[in-house]
Amino acid sequence: MSPSSFKHSNAGSLVRPESFPFFYGFVVLIIGTIGVWFSIPGQTIGVSVFTDPVKDALGLSRNQFSNAYMVGTIMSSLIIGRAGRWFDRYGARWVALGAALGISLTLLTASFSPALAQKLALLVNISRVYTGFVVITLLFFMLRFFGQGVLTMASRNMIMMWWDKYRGRANMVTSISLSFGFSSAPIWLSALIDDFGWSGAWQVMAIALAVFAIFILQFYRVRPEDHGLLPDGIRKGQEILGASDQPRAKKQFTLAEARKTRAFWVFTFLLAFNSFFITGLTFHVVSIFESTGLSKEEAVRIFLPGSFVSVTVSTVFNYLSDRSKLKIFAYIMMFGGLLACLGMFFLNEAWGRVLLIGGMGSMGGFFGVLNSVTWPRFFGRQHLGAITGRVMSILIFGSAIAPSVFSFSYTLLGSYRYMAYLGVVLIAALAVAGTKANNPQPYET
Numbered sequence: 001m002s003p004s005s006f007k008h009s010n011a012g013s014l015v016r017p018e019s020f021p022f023f024y025g026f027v028v029l030i031i032g033t034i035g036v037w038f039s040i041p042g043q044t045i046g047v048s049v050f051t052d053p054v055k056d057a058l059g060l061s062r063n064q065f066s067n068a069y070m071v072g073t074i075m076s077s078l079i080i081g082r083a084g085r086w087f088d089r090y091g092a093r094w095v096a097l098g099a100a101l102g103i104s105l106t107l108l109t110a111s112f113s114p115a116l117a118q119k120l121a122l123l124v125n126i127s128r129v130y131t132g133f134v135v136i137t138l139l140f141f142m143l144r145f146f147g148q149g150v151l152t153m154a155s156r157n158m159i160m161m162w163w164d165k166y167r168g169r170a171n172m173v174t175s176i177s178l179s180f181g182f183s184s185a186p187i188w189l190s191a192l193i194d195d196f197g198w199s200g201a202w203q204v205m206a207i208a209l210a211v212f213a214i215f216i217l218q219f220y221r222v223r224p225e226d227h228g229l230l231p232d233g234i235r236k237g238q239e240i241l242g243a244s245d246q247p248r249a250k251k252q253f254t255l256a257e258a259r260k261t262r263a264f265w266v267f268t269f270l271l272a273f274n275s276f277f278i279t280g281l282t283f284h285v286v287s288i289f290e291s292t293g294l295s296k297e298e299a300v301r302i303f304l305p306g307s308f309v310s311v312t313v314s315t316v317f318n319y320l321s322d323r324s325k326l327k328i329f330a331y332i333m334m335f336g337g338l339l340a341c342l343g344m345f346f347l348n349e350a351w352g353r354v355l356l357i358g359g360m361g362s363m364g365g366f367f368g369v370l371n372s373v374t375w376p377r378f379f380g381r382q383h384l385g386a387i388t389g390r391v392m393s394i395l396i397f398g399s400a401i402a403p404s405v406f407s408f409s410y411t412l413l414g415s416y417r418y419m420a421y422l423g424v425v426l427i428a429a430l431a432v433a434g435t436k437a438n439n440p441q442p443y444e445t
Helices: 003-008 025-037 044-048 051-058 062-090 092-110 113-124 128-162 167-183 185-219 255-259 262-283 285-290 296-300 303-321 326-345 350-379 384-411 417-436
Strands: none
Touching: 025 128, 025 167, 025 185, 044 128, 044 185, 051 062, 051 113, 051 128, 051 185, 062 092, 062 128, 062 384, 092 113, 092 128, 092 185, 113 128, 128 167, 128 350, 128 384, 167 185, 167 303, 167 350, 255 262, 255 350, 255 384, 262 285, 262 326, 262 350, 262 384, 262 417, 285 296, 303 326, 303 350, 326 350, 326 417, 350 384, 384 417
């Protein structure tokens, strides 16, 4: 079977999207959102809960464990672009299936990581600390690649393929669901650890992912056109009642063509700045606050109001994105980044913390909009996997180096404020470059 026929086949599935009494895109919206939820074990928020028990079991210091996470994440960023090409070649169903099974196997292996490190140490006759570092680095690489990378990308891209004029509204539903799902993750992950221990919790999630793989095989589908449908729930020759008059992408850009546009790099680096700044701030938030004389409780307190700002911004602007120019959204996101940097600089002032919360929350909200809506609107759907794969590799790299760069600022330069200075400089550069970062399609949005 050729890659093309393999991509569009219904092999192994009893589901026929064209036979549904309603538009199958709604099924895709639900199952794709759940798919991103199942990437949580490979996301920073899913790993952080396991940090203390796993590092202690492996005999690693906090710095060693953090460095293993950084190295594994960087390794993932270097090859995630290839997974985007797999998406274009084989489709969402098979790529997501492989990712879910990959996470499941990785979690199962990770649950036995101390024993593996001990056996490897005896085999090569070196310290268990070294083998523990190597083992957990490789496991982090697999978790980040399959979870944060492949499963997230395949699920998000699939949703975007089924919606066009209503893409922003579909992404609004996904963004709200993911905000609540991710924010609640530490609670239920901690409960799993309390009930089953850290290794048992990973084994439970491994089983859940293996079960979800069956649902992926049944319900994931890459394109509505393969089933006699068109995006947004119309059939050929029909129009969508009440939709905007915005035309669909006429030119289908390849990755090489997309990389030649100003818009690709400005939007990519804006999203990468968000990944870098938010990851660094989150990773060192207690230390950042304590360096200005504030308590741990005050540090943790910023996340709840920040999440409300993020959900509000994401909801409003996802809805508006169906009819709005995305470059305007990019500049508002830059302004949010500027507020966050100023808030970090004046953190010891109450109004500075308000700026930090508002800026951090607005950046997170716009990230959810632009990272999903921009690429199919600007560059079409035909090579969406390759394009988003390259974008994701840059975002993952930014998040990987952030903790170390923030730590360098504090330990060698004596203050986290240098990260605020750096942020202002980067935002200013993006603002200048963004003046010509227009939609490369024949129409401009």
